[in-house]
Amino acid sequence: MKIDVCFSINEYTQPRYLGYSAVVIDVLRATTSIATALHNGCMRLIPVETVEQAIKLKHDRYQDALLAGERKGQLIPGFNLGNSPYEYTKEVVLDKTIIMTTTNGTLALSKARNAEKVFTASFVNADAVARKLYEESRDIVVLCAGTEGRFSLEDALCAGLLAERLTDRAWLSDSAMAAQAMYRDFRCDLVKKISASSHAQYLFSIGYGDDVAFSMEHDAYSVVPQFREGQITA
């Protein structure tokens, strides 16, 4: 069982990872919100790349669906939900279909869609995902969604947490060792360190600062989101 980490989506190429399971991480905030939604009883999330695709899919097939997502971190006009995990409460999401479009998370899911299995992870459900990966015992590529194709500290640290949880059971690639080292160096001070990251700073600047600490809580949920046939379910 091997673990490799792609720190940006450009590092991910399908032929290299034939037969691997993929884990997509977009801590701030898509995969945190996905885990929160499924924990709170959401039936399924359907990630799409554009706002137009989201509206069309609702109109054509899922009239009762909620539209969710963000552009530049903000709620999309006319949509029901933004990308803050605080919005995905039981009252709002129970038994619902959510059509979701986010900037980086959706792109990473699209990249990974042909992997053997595709899961999503965040700090809030890292332990559950790590256990699932261990049970499956397949080679794993962790795909950090990053920010516009570039490195994102919070995603890399969450990849490091997965590597840390599986380190006794798996062979770690260079990048997995690196992610683990980052996590080990930062873990005592994780919220402070991640609050200093560029993405967190941006969220503070647009009024979503509370989402940062929320997204850092380890193992709040036992849900393992899996992406198959275009849908994310628990």
Place this chain on the structure above:
Amino acid sequence: MKIDVCFSINEYTQPRYLGYSAVVIDVLRATTSIATALHNGCMRLIPVETVEQAIKLKHDRYQDALLAGERKGQLIPGFNLGNSPYEYTKEVVLDKTIIMTTTNGTLALSKARNAEKVFTASFVNADAVARKLYEESRDIVVLCAGTEGRFSLEDALCAGLLAERLTDRAWLSDSAMAAQAMYRDFRCDLVKKISASSHAQYLFSIGYGDDVAFSMEHDAYSVVPQFREGQITA
């Protein structure tokens, strides 16, 4: 003064880094051999992308030049020098022009060539380069050559050493903070950790294992290689 790190050459785009100085790192082994050559009195190194370009340049303009470089880590047939820093002794390189072609380092230099200034660094001359960067007080992008466009542990750790040396004087980006954290976690055990990396393991397998420990020696040289107008000089 800002420091940003690109963990792979695909992250580097020229418009993003307008006005920055670039530092190219290819620890195993191009930038270690470059520092060693200049320390030992080499007049200049001329990096070129292909074997054919190297041979043509020697024939057309530098008949006395040494041909150096590697493909898959090995000496190129007909060339004078491979890519092992042990080969770049004073006896061999003093007052010489070296035309060099390596797989990853040359590509990274080519990517960075339009930066404000371009330096090369490795563990063997990290302190000298850090001092130079501090004196210049310009924003810096550290470009890890990596391996075939992917993450390389040893290059990331050397980027982390530069970040560590400049941390009191510069603003660190997410990736620079991450590199610094890796370096801090690994520094007590650097040779062992890097020896476990995929590139080091490959060098051991083809008989160049000694190059790994050589390349980890911190601050052996005070030389600051600068790449301008197609040539690397001290």
